[in-house]
Every structure is written in C-alpha cells, then in structure tokens.
Amino acid sequence: MSLITRNVFRTLIQGSQHVGKGLHTTSVTADKNVCFAPLSISTLQTSKEGRVKCTLIPGDGVGPELVYSVQEVFKAAGIPVDFESYFFSEVNPTLSAPLEDVVGSIARNKICIKGILATPDFSHTGELQTLNMKLRNALDLYANVVHVKSLPNVKCRHHDVDCIIIREQTEGEYSALEHESVPGVVECLKIITAAKSERIAKFAFDYAVKMRRKKVTAVHKANIMKLGDGLFLRSCEEMAKLYPRIQFEKMIVDNCTMQMVSNPNQFDVMVTPNLYGNIVDNLASGLVGGAGVVAGASYSADCAVFEQGARHIFSGAVGKNIANPTAMLLCSANLLAHVNLHSYSKMIKNAINKVLTDGKVRTKDLGGQSTTKDFTYAVIHSLA
Amino acid sequence: MAVRLLSKIRLVPELRGAAYSSAAAQLSDFEVQHKTPVIRKQKIIPVAQYGGRHAVTMLPGGGIGPEVMGYVREIFKYIGAPIDFEVVDIDPTVDNDEDVQYAITTIKRNGVGLKGNIETKSEAAYVTSRNVALRNELDMYAYVLNCKSFPGVPTRHKDIDVVIIRQNTEGEYAMLEHESVYGVIESMKVVTATNSERVCRFAFEFAKRNGRKKVTTVHKANIMKLSDGLFLETSRRLARDEYPEIEHNDMIIDNCCMQLVAKPHQFDVMLMTNLYGSIVSNVVCGLLGGAGLLSGRNYGDHYAVFEPGTRNTGTAIAGKNIANPIAMINASVDMLEHLGHHYHADLIRRAVNKTINVDKIVTPDVGGTASSTEVVNNIMVNIGKMARG
Numbered sequence: 001m002s003l004i005t006r007n008v009f010r011t012l013i014q015g016s017q018h019v020g021k022g023l024h025t026t027s028v029t030a031d032k033n034v035c036f037a038p039l040s041i042s043t044l045q046t047s048k049e050g051r052v053k054c055t056l057i058p059g060d061g062v063g064p065e066l067v068y069s070v071q072e073v074f075k076a077a078g079i080p081v082d083f084e085s086y087f088f089s090e091v092n093p094t095l096s097a098p099l100e101d102v103v104g105s106i107a108r109n110k111i112c113i114k115g116i117l118a119t120p121d122f123s124h125t126g127e128l129q130t131l132n133m134k135l136r137n138a139l140d141l142y143a144n145v146v147h148v149k150s151l152p153n154v155k156c157r158h159h160d161v162d163c164i165i166i167r168e169q170t171e172g173e174y175s176a177l178e179h180e181s182v183p184g185v186v187e188c189l190k191i192i193t194a195a196k197s198e199r200i201a202k203f204a205f206d207y208a209v210k211m212r213r214k215k216v217t218a219v220h221k222a223n224i225m226k227l228g229d230g231l232f233l234r235s236c237e238e239m240a241k242l243y244p245r246i247q248f249e250k251m252i253v254d255n256c257t258m259q260m261v262s263n264p265n266q267f268d269v270m271v272t273p274n275l276y277g278n279i280v281d282n283l284a285s286g287l288v289g290g291a292g293v294v295a296g297a298s299y300s301a302d303c304a305v306f307e308q309g310a311r312h313i314f315s316g317a318v319g320k321n322i323a324n325p326t327a328m329l330l331c332s333a334n335l336l337a338h339v340n341l342h343s344y345s346k347m348i349k350n351a352i353n354k355v356l357t358d359g360k361v362r363t364k365d366l367g368g369q370s371t372t373k374d375f376t377y378a379v380i381h382s383l384a
Numbered sequence: 385m386a387v388r389l390l391s392k393i394r395l396v397p398e399l400r401g402a403a404y405s406s407a408a409a410q411l412s413d414f415e416v417q418h419k420t421p422v423i424r425k426q427k428i429i430p431v432a433q434y435g436g437r438h439a440v441t442m443l444p445g446g447g448i449g450p451e452v453m454g455y456v457r458e459i460f461k462y463i464g465a466p467i468d469f470e471v472v473d474i475d476p477t478v479d480n481d482e483d484v485q486y487a488i489t490t491i492k493r494n495g496v497g498l499k500g501n502i503e504t505k506s507e508a509a510y511v512t513s514r515n516v517a518l519r520n521e522l523d524m525y526a527y528v529l530n531c532k533s534f535p536g537v538p539t540r541h542k543d544i545d546v547v548i549i550r551q552n553t554e555g556e557y558a559m560l561e562h563e564s565v566y567g568v569i570e571s572m573k574v575v576t577a578t579n580s581e582r583v584c585r586f587a588f589e590f591a592k593r594n595g596r597k598k599v600t601t602v603h604k605a606n607i608m609k610l611s612d613g614l615f616l617e618t619s620r621r622l623a624r625d626e627y628p629e630i631e632h633n634d635m636i637i638d639n640c641c642m643q644l645v646a647k648p649h650q651f652d653v654m655l656m657t658n659l660y661g662s663i664v665s666n667v668v669c670g671l672l673g674g675a676g677l678l679s680g681r682n683y684g685d686h687y688a689v690f691e692p693g694t695r696n697t698g699t700a701i702a703g704k705n706i707a708n709p710i711a712m713i714n715a716s717v718d719m720l721e722h723l724g725h726h727y728h729a730d731l732i733r734r735a736v737n738k739t740i741n742v743d744k745i746v747t748p749d750v751g752g753t754a755s756s757t758e759v760v761n762n763i764m765v766n767i768g769k770m771a772r773g
Binding site for chain 1: 429430431432433434435436437439461464465466468470486489492493494
C-alpha cells in the first residue's frame with residue numbers, strides 16, 4: 001500500500017514539474033516521440049493501436065538471419081513496428097512471392113526493410129532484367145543512398161571516413177537492353193536521360209542540404225562517353241546553380257576510385273550514375289569494414305526501402321551464424337528515423353556504438369569469434 | 385532585382401483550367417500545382433519529395449518570426465509531420481539582396497515555403513521590399529486569406545466566413561515610381577490582362593473547388609476606369625462565359641469597407657487587386673480578432689508560400705512570450721494541407737480550434753491571459769488526447 005501511495009505521489013510531483021517548464025527552457029510537457037508511433041507519417045499504414053506497418057523482405061543468403069536479428073532487437077526495445085513479411089527471391093522462384101504483391105505491400109506501407117537478393121549469372125527465363133531491377137522500376141526507387149562512415153573500434157586502414165554516395169539506379173547500364181546484332185557482336189545500351197539525371201542531381205543536393213553537408217562531387221566518365229555521361233554531368237552542373245551554398249566538383253570515375261582508397265576523407269556527398277555508383281559503393285564499404293557494417297537506402301518520391309549498402313549475399317555463411325548484423329541494424333535505425341521515431345532510432349544506434357566501442361563482442365569479419373546471435377544479444381543488453 | 389517573370393510567360397490556351405478539371409479530388413493541391421501547371425515552367429525542377437517526406441523552405445523573418453517558427457517546429461516534431469525544414473535566415477540590416485536571392489532559390493527548388501514576416505529596414509530607393517521581391521520573383525500572383533470566425537474569440541460579429549483573394553504581383557505594388565519634374569512624383573499602377581485573368585480564374589476555380597456560392601469583385605473602376613476597369617471587365621467576362629454557376633457581383637472599395645464592418649455576412653469570396661486586398665484583409669482580420677489568428681497563402685503556378693495573414697513583424701513584442709502563435713500554426717496547417725498531409729493538418733487544426741474555442745487559452749491580444757508557450761503546450765496536449773482517443 002505504502003508503495004502505491006509513494007508511486008502515485010511521485011508521479012504527481014513529476015507531472016507538476018513538467019507543467020512548470022516552459023517551451024523556452026525545454027521542449028514539451030507531454031512525453032516526446034516515445035509512444036507516438038500513431039502519428040509518424042500520415043500516409044503510413046498504421047493499425048488501430050497506432051503501430052507502424054513495414055514491409056519486410058528477408059532476401060537470400062544470410063539475409064533471413066540478419067533480419068531475424070533486427071526483429072529480435074525491435075521486440076526487445078518494444079518498438080511499435082509491425083512487419084509484413086514476404087519471401088522474395090530470384091534464385092528460388094518457386095517459393096518467391098509474386099512481384100505485384102511485394103510492390104503492392106511496399107506502395108501501401110511506404111517503408112520496407114530488405115535483405116539482399118541474389119542475382120544468378122544466367123537467366124532462367126531469358127529475361128535480362130533482374131528481380132532487383134524489376135522491384136526498383138516498379139516502385140521507381142531511383143535514388144540509392146549509402147552512408148559510408150567509420151565505426152568505432154572497427155580496424156581499418158583509414159579513419160574518420162564519412163561520405164554519402166548517391167547513385168541513380170533505374171537507368172544507365174542497368175537498362176537491361178542488350179542484343180546480339182550479328183553473331184559474336186553484342187551491344188549493350190546505356191541509357192542516360194536528362195529528366196532522370198536532373199532528378200538524381202537534385203536528390204543529391206537536397207540530401208546534402210538536409211544533412212548539412214558542404215560539398216557534392218559528381219562522378220562521371222564524360223571524357224570518354226562524351227554524350228551519355230556528358231548529359232549527366234551537365235544536369236549536375238545545372239542543378240548546382242540552384243545551390244550556391246554547396247560546393248560542387250566533378251571527378252572522373254577512375255581517378256575517383258584511386259582518390260577513394262588513398263584519401264577518402266576528401267569526399268563529402270558523391271552523386272553517380274548507376275554502374276559507377278555500384279562500384280564506388282562497394283569500394284567505399286570495403287574501406288570502413290565491409291558489407292556487414294554499411295547501411296543504405298533507396299528512395300522514390302513516396303517510398304523508402306532500407307537495405308544494406310554493399311549488396312553481398314554472403315552465401316558462404318548461410319546457417320553458420322557468423323554474419324555481422326550491424327549493417328541491417330543500422331538500416332533499421334535509419335528506418336525508424338525516417339518515420340519520426342527518433343528516440344528509438346537513437347537508442348539502437350547508441351547500443352550498436354556501445355557494443356562496437358566495448359569491442360568484446362565482435363563477429364568474424366571484424367576479427368572476433370562471436371556469432372550473429374551473440375552480437376544481437378549484446379546490442380539488446382546495451383539498449384538504454 | 386525584381387525581374388518580372390511575366391513577360392517571359394505565355395499562357396498556353398489548351399492548358400487553361402486543366403489544372404483543376406481532372407481528378408482533382410484525388411490530387412493534393414501540391415500535386416495539382418506540380419503535375420498539371422496552367423502555365424508551363426520555363427525549366428522544370430524536380431520536386432523535393434523523397435520517401436514520402438517533403439522538403440520545405442522556412443524563412444523565420446524578423447520580430448516574433450523566429451519564436452513562432454520554433455513553436456511550429458515543436459509541434460511538427462511532436463506529431464511527426466513528414467516535413468524537413470530548410471531554414472534560411474535573412475538579415476534585415478544588410479542592404480544587399482544575397483540572402484533574399486538565396487531564399488528565393490530555395491523556394492524554387494523545394495516548391496513550398498513557410499515564412500514569417502521579413503523586414504526591410506532599408507528605405508533606400510534601390511532596395512525593394514523583400515516580401516514584394518519574393519512574390520514577384522516567384523510569380524505568386526494570388527494571395528488567399530481564409531477568414532473564419534473563432535467562436536471563442538469575443539468579436540462584434542459572429543460567424544464570419546469570407547475568403548479574400550488578392551492579386552499579389554502588380555497593381556500599386558509594381559514599384560514603378562519616379563520624379564518626372566522636380567516636386568512631381570508619379571507612381572504607376574499596372575494592371576495587365578494576363579495577370580487579371582489568372583487571378584480571376586484562380587478565384588472562380590477556388591470558389592468551385594471549395595463549394596462557395598458567390599464571388600465579389602472589389603474595385604474602384606468609377607475613378608480608375610481603365611486599370612480597375614480592365615480587372616473588373618475580366619472578372620465579369622469569366623463569370624459570364626466560364627463560371628455561370630457561380631454568382632458574381634462587384635463592389636466599389638470604399639463601399640466594400642463600410643459593408644464589411646456593418647454587414648460582413650453578405651460576402652463569400654472576395655476578389656481584388658493588390659492594394660485593396662491589403663486594406664480589406666486587414667479590416668477583416670480586425671473584425672475577427674486581430675493579427676495573430678489568420679494565415680495567408682501565396683500561390684503561383686509552381687510555388688506556394690504560407691505566412692501569417694497580416695504582414696507585420698511584431699518586433700515590439702518579440703521575446704516577451706506573449707506573441708500569438710496561432711497565425712503561424714494555422715499557416716503551417718495550410719502548408720500540410722497543400723502538401724496532402726491531411727491527417728496531420730486536421731489533427732493540428734482541431735487541436736488549435738479546441739484550444740481557442742473550448743479551453744479558451746489565448747494570448748492577451750485576443751483577450752486572454754495565457755503566454756505563447758502555454759497556448760502551444762495546450763495545443764500539444766490536445767493533439768496528444770485526440771491522437772490517442
């Protein structure tokens with residue numbers, strides 16, 4: 001009884017203290033983002049109890065293990081997100097959910113977390129477009145963002161790398177237009193359009209503004225592909241005029257890769273066409289610890305799909321419980337920030353940082369012997 | 385500096401009116417503006433909408449601007465509105481236009497802005513008013529002020545519901561003044577057929593879309609027979625030829641002011657040129673309880689800027705925690721609605737109305753005793769209750 005009265009009394013006192021505080025000193029009297037999932041995004045699918053719905057694609061390789069890790073952490077932290085899970089795979093077409101269902105779900109939920117989809121080297125059906133590309137085209141997920149950032153206690157050759165790579169991923173070399181005009185002669189078309197180039201350039205600059213970045217570097221090969229990459233470059237230059245307070249520079253892709261491995265700290269935000277972006281993404285991920293620690297996201301006007309930055313399925317590790325879930329957990333934290341659940345997002349990020357800083361639990365790729373599960377539980381124990 | 389875009393723009397006949405006719409119900413105003421512009425853009429800039437979030441330029445301006453913007457951001461953060469603000473501060477004391485130009489550029493690339501009142505301290509002839517510059521450069525030719533009574537605010541007239549639509553870029557605000565002979569100053573009032581038609585069409589479309597019955601054109605064509613005459617003639621022609629279902633009448637500005645303070649209920653949508661609009665909107669704001677309540681909207685074919693309804697900075701009460709935050713919050717609600725985030729807009733609007741009309745927690749300027757922060761806190765508490773309930 002006394003316990004109850006004491007608690008009631010304490011609650012009342014706390015309440016009155018909150019009321020006393022004005023806006024100028026603190027923020028709000030009501031508890032801030034916590035328990036405010038109902039209001040994250042108006043267009044988001046929210047169920048009755050005000051939980052956010054999110055499409056989940058485990059993917060191939062170690063994807064399901066990593067996604068499981070995310071779900072465990074969400075469960076432990078009590079994050080109000082419900083997953084709508086779809087098995088989606090190109091290497092296992094019989095079990096895969098139809099593309100329309102997955103696209104419909106993402107279009108409805110507006111957010112998705114996705115493992116990596118394996119792409120076979122040859123096509124079963126004779127189609128040139130991979131499943132990944134079909135998904136991107138169906139949802140018009142044109143912008144891929146990979147934030148390459150050095151993590152604490154991850155031993156690498158370079159320190160304090162912090163750059164954002166933005167990649168156009170619906171045209172260019174990935175247009176899936178290849179044909180053999182004469183036997184022995186194959187032509188592969190690379191498509192560059194002004195509309196899509198301007199769109200990605202604007203995305204890059206807007207992202208730089210949002211993230212308070214100083215510089216945007218356009219990566220190109222316009223000295224060889226004068227028309228195609230030339231158009232991309234011109235579109236970037238055109239957009240740069242609208243952003244007088246952001247520095248703009250251009251770099252040829254070969255030089256860029258060299259600079260990236262010798263002096264990665266010079267880069268801030270990079271904007272690239274499709275293939276160069278893919279290469280630079282993976283290169284940069286390698287600089288800060290590999291595919292297991294770099295998070296990425298793809299955006300359309302309406303949807304956001306969060307996935308690993310370097311798309312590597314790591315099929316050698318399937319079932320061995322050794323994959324590093326850091327990248328996937330960072331993705332989930334970014335997803336939470338996107339739907340305005342900032343406190344949860346910070347909670348997960350802080351927990352990951354703490355585990356990495358402590359350095360006691362390290363997966364194999366970071367030079368330790370811990371398992372995926374060990375790492376997940378270490379993160380859960382560090383949630384504050 | 386104020387390069388008029390008008391000369392470069394041609395009306396594209398087949399696109400006239402197309403903006404609103406097709407599937408308007410499903411499109412938000414933002415989408416209508418960007419997907420079906422009435423006038424072609426010179427250069428199409430992709431819109432700043434990524435993953436369902438919009439980027440919006442925020443110009444806090446001077447006086448109470450920064451503090452009320454702070455409240456808006458608190459509320460947006462609290463309800464999780466999918467908006468990313470890009471804040472641009474404009475230094476009122478500097479004579480050059482660099483900041484203003486930058487602000488205009490950011491609105492051009494974001495498409496939408498939320499602004500406080502920007503002071504123009506300099507009275508030098510070559511420095512144009514920043515508000516005017518903004519409207520002219522962005523070619524925001526229509527200004528809309530929704531005037532609806534708040535039952536909780538004691539006023540002489542109850543249940544006023546008037547919409548004022550004002551030509552925003554020309555007329556007396558053409559900023560063409562000169563001294564032809566020493567001691568004789570000529571100020572030019574410019575009325576063009578193109579702009580008159582645009583704003584008139586905007587008014588009638590607005591009436592149609594919002595289920596309004598009547599449009600009243602306010603003018604002084606008995607004296608300025610050519611300039612105001614052109615405006616009046618344009619509105620009459622449109623009413624007769626294209627919008628026969630909407631009742632149309634006209635009224636001379638002096639009579640209109642008298643009618644407004646005597647019998648405001650006779651008005652529905654009011655359409656007028658620039659200066660008259662400025663006067664009439666202030667009259668109506670006064671009728672409804674002062675400068676702190678209403679919000680205004682500037683529309684062009686490509687851009688929209690939302691601001692408090694009456695344009696004064698309130699420098700005298702800045703920092704005293706007594707500024708009325710309602711006008712700016714209403715402006716932000718308008719913005720959310722424009723972008724199609726109806727859920728958030730509706731939630732804030734209901735919370736604001738409950739705070740004013742039911743809880744009666746208002747600032748001293750509308751007869752209350754509460755501080756700005758108390759009002760904002762109460763709105764947030766209401767939002768919390770409504771969201772859970």
